[in-house]
Amino acid sequence: MTAADTPRTAGAEFPTAAGIFFGLGIGGFFDGIVLHQILQWHHMATSAGVSADTVEGLRRNTLFDGLFHAATYIFVIIGLVLLWRASRGRHRRWSNRLLIGSLLLGFGLFNVVEGIVNHHLLRLHHVNETVPREQWVYWDIGFLIWGAAMILGGWLLLRRAKDSTPG
16 A cells, blocks of 8 residues: 555644635625625725715725725635645545634634724724614624624534544
């Protein structure tokens, strides 16, 4: 039996960090594509004095949205590199729950961090700026709850998958 014939049973554990980075990127893409572009609920700096109602304001917001997408793209590239490096070694068959759990964890982390920083601390924008201003806070809080639920669900999936993995 050669090394090429040896089953992948020893060595590298599932690269949780790769899944988290993928989740961060997917969370950012969801936010940017769905909330910024398709629903047009907000842009990156619409609450920071950059109006989306003028050509110049929309041009600036589009630039900020593009920079935001570039950052989420980098998260996905990091996740891909980490996953590729781990897949090159010998490993057990990875559970689907490990991948889904780490993706949910990253997606939820994106929502919570982005929500706290951009919606509450910097007030760059809010989740849904198409509703009356007094309702913005409810959408922002809902976004944080959604993120926290994904973090909890992802963490539980990871924990269960690791507990059920032999060896």
